[in-house]
Amino acid sequence: MDRSCSGQSHQRGQEQERRDHTRQSLARTTLVECAWAAAARKDSVLQERFRRLSVKGRKVALIAVAHQLAIILHRTLSSKLPYQESAEPFPDERKRQRLIRHYVRRLGKLGVTVHSLRPDTESHHKTKTGPIIHRHHGEP
Numbered sequence: 001m002d003r004s005c006s007g008q009s010h011q012r013g014q015e016q017e018r019r020d021h022t023r024q025s026l027a028r029t030t031l032v033e034c035a036w037a038a039a040a041r042k043d044s045v046l047q048e049r050f051r052r053l054s055v056k057g058r059k060v061a062l063i064a065v066a067h068q069l070a071i072i073l074h075r076t077l078s079s080k081l082p083y084q085e086s087a088e089p090f091p092d093e094r095k096r097q098r099l100i101r102h103y104v105r106r107l108g109k110l111g112v113t114v115h116s117l118r119p120d121t122e123s124h125h126k127t128k129t130g131p132i133i134h135r136h137h138g139e140p
Contacts, residue, residue, distance in 0.1 A: 035066035036062065038065055049068060050062070053065075
């Protein structure tokens with residue numbers, strides 16, 4: 001390469017910068033595609049993270065999951081150990097409450113009344129007694 005033309009070296013630097021930017025863009029796109037797949041996978045930590053953050057917006061949640069994937073990828077590659085998701089994701093209290101309301105409503109439609117033995121306030125102590133279920137008269 002001839003150094004007498006200063007434009008050549010300047011242009012070569014721009015070309016290198018453009019290639020780096022393209023590589024970063026491809027990596028970002030790949031991470032976002034993987035984040036979509038992780039958000040769709042059932043019973044995974046990343047799906048739960050996406051669901052929790054999607055109240056702020058799906059794109060925001062997706063970028064957060066992609067960032068989490070990048071962290072997992074970096075840790076996995078640097079430690080040279082296979083990735084292992086935590087044995088069981090932490091139960092989400094909102095999901096638990098939603099399922100309780102859902103099944104109480106469904107049982108109500110079937111003619112079964114459910115009364116809880118727990119007070120209405122949140123209690124972190126588990127009781128050994130379960131709900132009392134009453135059937136309406138005339139129901140099998």
